[in-house]
Amino acid sequence: MSAKETIGKGISEKSNFIHQIIEKDLSEGKNQGRVLTRFPPEPNGYLHIGHAKSICLNFGTALKYGGVTNLRFDDTNPQKEEDEYVRSIMEDVRWLGFDWGDRLYYASDHFGKLYEFALKLIREGKAYVDDQDAATISNQKGTPTRPGTESPFRNRSVEENLRLFKAMKDGGFDEGHCVLRAKIDMSSPNMHMRDPILYRIMKTPHHRTGDQWVIYPMYDFAHGQCDFWEGITHSLCTLEFEVHRPLYDWFIDQLKEGDYRPQQIEFARLNLTYTVMSKRKLLELVRDKYVNGWDDPRMPTISGMRRRGYTPASIRNFAERVGVTKVEGISDVTLLEHSVREDLNKTARRVMGVLNPLKVIITNYPDNKTEKLEAINNPEDPDAGTREVPFGRELYIERDDFMENPSGKFFRLAPGREVRLRYAYFITCNEVVRDASGNVTALLCTYDPASRGGNSPDGRKVKATIHWISAPHALEAEVRLYDRLFTVEDLSEEKERDFKEFLNPESLVILPRSYVEPSLKDAAPLSHWQFERVGYFNVDPDSGPGRLVFNRTVALKDSWSKEKK
RNA sequence: UGUCCUGUGGUGUAAUUGGCAACACGUCUGACUCUGGAUCAGAAGAGUUCAGGUUCGAGCCCUGACAGGACAACCA
Numbered sequence: 001m002s003a004k005e006t007i008g009k010g011i012s013e014k015s016n017f018i019h020q021i022i023e024k025d026l027s028e029g030k031n032q033g034r035v036l037t038r039f040p041p042e043p044n045g046y047l048h049i050g051h052a053k054s055i056c057l058n059f060g061t062a063l064k065y066g067g068v069t070n071l072r073f074d075d076t077n078p079q080k081e082e083d084e085y086v087r088s089i090m091e092d093v094r095w096l097g098f099d100w101g102d103r104l105y106y107a108s109d110h111f112g113k114l115y116e117f118a119l120k121l122i123r124e125g126k127a128y129v130d131d132q133d134a135a136t137i138s139n140q141k142g143t144p145t146r147p148g149t150e151s152p153f154r155n156r157s158v159e160e161n162l163r164l165f166k167a168m169k170d171g172g173f174d175e176g177h178c179v180l181r182a183k184i185d186m187s188s189p190n191m192h193m194r195d196p197i198l199y200r201i202m203k204t205p206h207h208r209t210g211d212q213w214v215i216y217p218m219y220d221f222a223h224g225q226c227d228f229w230e231g232i233t234h235s236l237c238t239l240e241f242e243v244h245r246p247l248y249d250w251f252i253d254q255l256k257e258g259d260y261r262p263q264q265i266e267f268a269r270l271n272l273t274y275t276v277m278s279k280r281k282l283l284e285l286v287r288d289k290y291v292n293g294w295d296d297p298r299m300p301t302i303s304g305m306r307r308r309g310y311t312p313a314s315i316r317n318f319a320e321r322v323g324v325t326k327v328e329g330i331s332d333v334t335l336l337e338h339s340v341r342e343d344l345n346k347t348a349r350r351v352m353g354v355l356n357p358l359k360v361i362i363t364n365y366p367d368n369k370t371e372k373l374e375a376i377n378n379p380e381d382p383d384a385g386t387r388e389v390p391f392g393r394e395l396y397i398e399r400d401d402f403m404e405n406p407s408g409k410f411f412r413l414a415p416g417r418e419v420r421l422r423y424a425y426f427i428t429c430n431e432v433v434r435d436a437s438g439n440v441t442a443l444l445c446t447y448d449p450a451s452r453g454g455n456s457p458d459g460r461k462v463k464a465t466i467h468w469i470s471a472p473h474a475l476e477a478e479v480r481l482y483d484r485l486f487t488v489e490d491l492s493e494e495k496e497r498d499f500k501e502f503l504n505p506e507s508l509v510i511l512p513r514s515y516v517e518p519s520l521k522d523a524a525p526l527s528h529w530q531f532e533r534v535g536y537f538n539v540d541p542d543s544g545p546g547r548l549v550f551n552r553t554v555a556l557k558d559s560w561s562k563e564k565k
Numbered sequence: 566u567g568u569c570c571u572g573u574g575g576u577g578u579a580a581u582u583g584g585c586a587a588c589a590c591g592u593c594u595g596a597c598u599c600u601g602g603a604u605c606a607g608a609a610g611a612g613u614u615c616a617g618g619u620u621c622g623a624g625c626c627c628u629g630a631c632a633g634g635a636c637a638a639c640c641a
Contacts, residue, residue: 014578042641077640134639143637145567179639189568191637200639219641243569243636266570273576279641321589323578325571328634332576335590345603380603411601420599454599465599533600560601 016324018057018265022065022234031233031260035067038232039093039100040223042074043085043207045279046294046301047092049315049336050270056319057267058236059098070230071100074107076222078206086207088294092302097312107222108208110229114217115169117225118180118198121254122161127198128154129164131178140186141194147187148194154183168201171214175201180215184250192247196220224248227262228255235262238269239326270322271330274484275300276491276499290503291485297540297551298485298507308482309528309538309553310336314343330490337554344528344536344553349377349384352422352467353516353531353550355479357396359442359471362427365393370470373453375423387519391424394471396515398534401466402443404432409563411463413443420465422532426451467532474515477548480540481509520548528553 026033037058041051062069071093075081093100121127130137130153142148156164165180167173180199188194198221203214224247227235245264252261271277276285277300285291285299294301297308305315318339322331352375370392378384397413406414413419418428431444450457454465486502488494494502516531523529525541535555542549 016578040641044641074641080640137639138637141637143567146637147567148637176639191568194637197639202639216639218639223641239570240635241641246569268571321577325578327571327578329577332590335577338590341602350600350602376599379600409601422599462599464601467600530600530602533602535602556600556602558601563601 014320014323017326018061018234018236018267018324019064021263021265022061025233025263026065034231034233035062035065036070036231036233037062037067037236038070038072038105038227038230040072040074040226040237041089042077042080042219043082043089044077044080045085045283046088046303048277048279048282048302049272049275049300049305049318050277051092052096052302052315053270053319053322053324054236054238055093055096055098056316057324060316060319061234061236067233068103069098069100070103070105070232072105072107072226072230074219074223074226075207076107076217076219078202078204078216081207083207088303092306095306095312096302096315105226105230106208107217107226108206110222110226111209111213111217113229114222114225115215117255118165118217118221119162121182121198122165122180123158124254125158125183126254127180127182128156128161129168129178130154130181130195133176137179137181137197141191142186144189144191150186151181151195154195165199168199168215169213171203173201175203177201182221182250184247190243190246192220192244193250196247220244220247221251224251224262224264225255227264228252228260231260232262235264237264237266239266239328240269242266266326267324268326268328271328271490271492272300272336273330273333273489274486275333276486281499284500290500297480298482300485306526307540308551309344309526309536310340311343311347311528314340317343330492333484340554341536341557344530346380347378348528348530348536350375350379350530350532351517351520352389352469353477353479353514353520353529353534353537354396354398354467354469354474355481355511355514355531355534356399357469357474357513357515358399358402358440360395360397360427360468361442361444362393362395362447363430363444364446367393369393370473373423389423389517389519390470390473391421392470392472395421395468396471396474397421397443397466397468401464402429402440404440410560412466413464418462420451420454420462421447421468422465423454424452424468425449425454426456426460426462467534469515469517473518475518475520475548477514477516477520477550479511479514479537479550479552481511481552483507483509514550516548516550523548530556 039058059069130151140149179197181195184193186194199215202216205211295303295307318336372388373391374386375389401412403410413429425447427445427447429445433442435441485507487504488502523539525539528538536553537550540549540551
């Protein structure tokens with residue numbers, strides 16, 4: 001199956017300013033009609049929903065215009081990058097439904113050419129070796145409003161620079177002893193043009209090149225050239241690189257021979273309410289154990305969302321919905337959640353699960369009798385068929401579905417009130433059983449045998465239908481309820497306080513003893529289910545033989561919870 | 566006292582490139598329903614940051630303000 005079929009129609013149908021630029025380029029015959037994009041993560045962390053937006057944009061755009069997309073790892077800093085991240089990134093991109101085919105690249109593939117290019121700049125008098133330390137160079141940079149000053153080493157001879165740079169490469173200097181800089185303009189209003197550093201010495205083994213190199217190019221010196229060598233036509237990146245573009249263009253000007261040059265177009269990164277998106281902060285949450293790893297279902301990482309039960313289609317649809325612009329804003333997580341419900345509503349099979357059980361005894365139902373009742377697997381999908389659920393004298397219902405003194409618009413079970421048990425019978429609550437301290441421990445009810453299957457022969461109506469599970473058949477399960485990780489909508493507004501102060505203490509609530517119906521006995525890890533009237537859940541990989549663990553992906557929309565407030 | 570970027574309902578985006586501001590999410594009604602889900606029907610909500618200008622006509626063009634953001638890592 002091709003990527004396009006996998007993704008299905010819908011992806012990239014909505015246009016945006018980048019598509020408009022590309023359509024104009026295409027109409028003018030630019031790049032011989034070629035569209036080649038790239039997704040260039042640094043393998044120093046796990047991908048998050050913000051990356052998902054970029055992945056959908058890059059791969060989706062190429063797909064839309066008959067082009068392809070390169071996956072390129074920007075691995076120019078061996079101190080931060082690891083193979084574990086490379087693997088997780090590839091897994092996540094594939095899981096999202098995209099395919100880079102054989103176009104897998106690493107910035108480190110281009111180290112040789114980058115070195116040659118640096119040599120060329122030196123020969124042309126456009127780069128020099130600076131022996132000053134980091135602090136000095138930084139001070140000489142000036143500030144955005146004050147011009148910088150030139151390094152005393154700025155005017156070394158070409159020969160000396162060549163000799164020094166080769167010595168850097170050959171390990172002749174310690175880390176930090178010197179760097180290679182471009183000779184551009186120390187008084188440029190654009191800080192990035194003030195003799196940027198091209199190469200630094202780093203005696204750290206690289207995850208791919210080992211100890212072959214002891215000098216490594218800076219990102220700014222690598223990225224644009226990698227695009228160029230790979231033949232990228234449209235280099236889509238986030239807004240903060242806008243000010244870098246003149247520098248990238250400067251490098252390409254020194255490099256290019258014909259008309260071709262990659263075109264960088266910047267778009268706004270994704271921000272989400274109640275969420276942090278910086279890799280640094282996510283790493284901190286993982287490293288200091290505020291969450292249980294990169295794939296903790298509360299994390300906005302792709303692996304976290306996968307474990308939480310979000311689907312690739314829901315994430316793609318979300319990316320499509322938020323669109324692509326240059327306006328920096330914050331998208332509402334509820335839009336993401338809507339996309340998740342929308343997809344799961346169509347595909348997730350319905351089952352019954354009781355989160356907080358309350359025992360119900362049907363006093364007029366025969367002891368030891370069990371019957372099988374037919375239940376629909378998915379009303380949105382007739383092909384999903386039906387299943388049988390066991391029914392008996394003792395059941396569990398949801399504690400929230402009973403209220404001793406029903407208030408306002410509560411129309412579920414209460415003393416003297418009749419409700420329907422989904423797919424089963426009408427029952428009426430007659431008596432409340434309590435323990436010594438007065439807590440409700442069970443309900444004594446009677447059922448109407450004529451209402452079997454949930455229909456009343458006399459046309460009698462009940463206000464509510466509730467879910468239930470036959471007590472002797474119930475499967476015990478651990479249910480993990482997730483809520484937003486942070487308590488404030490927009491973390492970027494809270495500059496004075498540390499983001500961890502806003503962690504939601506109730507972001508994870510574990511219900512150790514919930515019950516689910518027996519059909520879930522062999523539910524596959526990561527499979528999606530709707531617990532009727534409650535929410536969407538999926539099987540956590542922590543499950544094993546005899547142990548079921550469910551994650552609440554997202555709750556169902558619940559107008560009663562609004563009523564309560 | 567720099568350079569660059571951006572200002573459209575609560576949020577995210579549109580507006581055939583100068584022609585009565587549209588859509589989605591959310592919100593609120595109502596219908597239907599064996600999920601207080603889904604679905605369906607409808608409503609409220611912006612006159613496009615502000616002030617000028619060009620024009621028969623401006624969210625789109627021009628000028629000037631104002632507001633927000635990015636840029637001063639040997640990070641990416």
